Amino acid sequence: MSTPPDPDPDRTPDLDTGVPPVATPPESAHTSGLSEPEPRTNLRFSPPSAATLISVAAIIVLLLVVIVAIVM
Secondary structure, eight states: OOOOEEEETTTTTOOOEEEEEEOOOOOOOSSSSSSSSOOOOOOOOOOOHHHHHHHHHHHHHHHHHHHHHOOO
């Protein structure tokens, strides 16, 4: 029984990248940095979120008033 010859490493592509071991793969795009700084965020609430907070606070106050009225 004969064994097959070893493949030529110069002609055998790498299994992961398909690039031969002696070749340099092409440079990929880098996303590690931003081209310009991000704008500063505004620390105030947006109108919909402020309305939601006010509504929730009003409901809680209303429920507390009803609970106090029932208990007394």
